[in-house]
Amino acid sequence: MGNPVSSNISANLDIPIPNPYRAILRREIPEPLIALLCFILGIWMWDHYFGETAGYAPGTEQIALIKIDRDMQLAEAMADDPSFLRWLGHAQTTDEALAGGMRSLEMLGKEQVLGSESCRAYSALIATRDGAPVSRYLASFNLPDEDSPPATWWNLKIAAANFEFALNDRTTSLRTRAVVVGSIIWGLGLIGLVFLPAAIRCLRGAFRNKPVGYSSAWNPSLGIVVFLVATLAWIGFSMVVELGIMQFPGIHPVLAILLDTAARILPTLIALGLLFRKVSHIPRTIGLNGHIHPPLLLGLLSLLILIDQPLRWALGRFTAEDPTGGLSYADSGIFGLVFLIVSSCIFAPLAEETLYRGILHRSLANRMGVLGGALLSSVIFASLHFYDWYGLASVATFGFICALTYQSTDSLINVVALHMLYNTSITLPEWTIYHAPL
Numbered sequence: 001m002g003n004p005v006s007s008n009i010s011a012n013l014d015i016p017i018p019n020p021y022r023a024i025l026r027r028e029i030p031e032p033l034i035a036l037l038c039f040i041l042g043i044w045m046w047d048h049y050f051g052e053t054a055g056y057a058p059g060t061e062q063i064a065l066i067k068i069d070r071d072m073q074l075a076e077a078m079a080d081d082p083s084f085l086r087w088l089g090h091a092q093t094t095d096e097a098l099a100g101g102m103r104s105l106e107m108l109g110k111e112q113v114l115g116s117e118s119c120r121a122y123s124a125l126i127a128t129r130d131g132a133p134v135s136r137y138l139a140s141f142n143l144p145d146e147d148s149p150p151a152t153w154w155n156l157k158i159a160a161a162n163f164e165f166a167l168n169d170r171t172t173s174l175r176t177r178a179v180v181v182g183s184i185i186w187g188l189g190l191i192g193l194v195f196l197p198a199a200i201r202c203l204r205g206a207f208r209n210k211p212v213g214y215s216s217a218w219n220p221s222l223g224i225v226v227f228l229v230a231t232l233a234w235i236g237f238s239m240v241v242e243l244g245i246m247q248f249p250g251i252h253p254v255l256a257i258l259l260d261t262a263a264r265i266l267p268t269l270i271a272l273g274l275l276f277r278k279v280s281h282i283p284r285t286i287g288l289n290g291h292i293h294p295p296l297l298l299g300l301l302s303l304l305i306l307i308d309q310p311l312r313w314a315l316g317r318f319t320a321e322d323p324t325g326g327l328s329y330a331d332s333g334i335f336g337l338v339f340l341i342v343s344s345c346i347f348a349p350l351a352e353e354t355l356y357r358g359i360l361h362r363s364l365a366n367r368m369g370v371l372g373g374a375l376l377s378s379v380i381f382a383s384l385h386f387y388d389w390y391g392l393a394s395v396a397t398f399g400f401i402c403a404l405t406y407q408s409t410d411s412l413i414n415v416v417a418l419h420m421l422y423n424t425s426i427t428l429p430e431w432t433i434y435h436a437p438l
Contacts, residue, residue: 020277021214029221037228044235048386055111056323061118064108064323065152066332068101068121070434072153074178077171088186089178090429094128101125104323116143117152124154134158170438181432185425192302199299206370206407215285215362218275223363230271230355231384237263253335260343268351271359286358287412296409297418300401304422307397315390331427332435340427349419356381356399357406357415365407374403398422 075097105122123137149155241259283289365373378399382392
């Protein structure tokens with residue numbers, strides 16, 4: 001117990017209590033420590049970008065078959081629709097879907113022996129392309145007969161009389177879903193055009209707004225070290241989760257969701273613990289206590305959609321071919337939708353915006369200026385997502401707009417909400433087409 005006499009003397013003499021935040025700001029971060037943390041992260045990133053790959057991951061063939069099945073069903077279901085409607089539903093032409101499916105299976109065939117279902121799919125694809133009976137190609141694989149094969153596009157093709165494929169309830173449902181979800185996303189984009197001028201004025205205001213308070217005093221070395229510690233913790237937690245799921249493949253989806261959430265949120269809590277001494281100080285300092293402004297979010301979403309189209313056209317051709325099309329088997333079914341919502345649409349935006357904009361951008365902008373901080377933080381943000389050229393440019397652009405929005409409004413809650421809306425606009429159409437049960 002404390003000495004009451006000493007406490008009374010301190011109170012009577014009005015001795016000031018040391019400010020813990022001033023102590024944090026006075027911390028001297030050794031440059032060798034920064035260099036070491038950058039080196040560790042650099043090795044991990046180098047391995048991801050330039051390390052040798054050990055072939056396709058387990059389950060790649062199954063994911064590729066899901067993509068081929070849905071692509072072909074959607075292409076045939078919308079074959080007679082106008083091009084605008086096919087574009088709205090993310091449907092390829094039949095020839096494009098055929099070519100893409102064959103390329104995917106040929107890529108897999110170079111690395112591994114294809115299973116019987118892949119051989120059936122390839123036979124149906126090449127027969128459709130050549131306008132020949134499937135049996136001509138199917139016989140060369142010497143496959144066993146199946147009593148009740150799954151109702152995939154190729155099995156329906158194989159079973160169809162006279163090689164005719166009639167639309168059924170599955171393909172009609174798929175077409176309806178694709179068009180409805182695509183219409184919703186583009187509808188939000190069109191509504192956002194009304195608020196686009198206000199959104200642009202908001203971004204321009206970033207260069208006039210001067211934040212004040214504790215976060216405005218963070219120096220780059222403090223922000224970078226806190227960011228690196230949190231990022232390395234995220235890498236470690238994610239690796240442990242992945243190893244655990246590999247060791248226990250029968251893990252319940254709810255437990256997998258909880259583990260993924262912990263891997264995302266714990267590093268952010270570590271970063272906030274290094275910068276704050278009271279939880280109640282966090283919302284006001286980094287801007288999580290404000291109000292969400294839907295008109296601003298819709299205007300920014302519209303701007304992002306408008307920017308994304310030329311980026312996709314210019315850089316999409318440099319995209320490396322992937323048999324899975326970037327799909328994940330973990331996103332399949334209803335639990336997959338829950339996983340996407342919890343992970344990609346809730347906790348990923350909250351954790352990433354806190355680290356990249358609330359801490360990294362703010363500390364860099366305090367010394368480098370708004371433009372320098374926004375550019376550098378968005379480049380780091382993109383480089384840690386490991387996408388192709390189009391993906392890197394798209395993510396960097398998104399991060400840059402988020403940084404300017406945060407700088408202009410001092411409201412991280414709006415940036416988090418924009419991130420949630422943006423991720424939903426990407427993941428919802430993908431899940432609806434490829435992962436929703438038919």
